[in-house]
Amino acid sequence: MSEKACTNCHFLAKENACPKCKSSSLSEDYGGLVVLFDPENSAIAKAMGVKEKGRYALKVR
Numbered sequence: 001m002s003e004k005a006c007t008n009c010h011f012l013a014k015e016n017a018c019p020k021c022k023s024s025s026l027s028e029d030y031g032g033l034v035v036l037f038d039p040e041n042s043a044i045a046k047a048m049g050v051k052e053k054g055r056y057a058l059k060v061r
Contacts, residue, residue, distance in 0.1 A: 005030035005057035010048065012055040020052065032058025 004026035005011070006018035012033070017024045035055050039045035050056060 002028060003055075004028050005060045007060050009050075010056045010058070010060055012057055020054070027060050029061040030057035030059060031061070034058055 003012045003014055005028075006013060006021060006023055007025040007027055008023045009018060009021045010030075011018055011020040012030075013019055013026060016026070018026065033055065034044055034048075036042055036045050036050060036053055039050050039053060045051070048056065
């Protein structure tokens with residue numbers, strides 16, 4: 001089963017719904033991958049608006 005990126009929060013999920021925001025709007029067409037361990041002190045997390053640890057897509061189409 002391939003990972004899908006949530007079109008709302010960009011979280012990468014293996015399920016058919018996003019476990020973070022509960023959206024069912026997922027896409028297999030995404031670019032880039034960022035793994036956030038410390039989002040509170042991460043400039044990338046701040047730029048993306050992410051507040052929780054996890055694997056995120058940089059761009060979702």
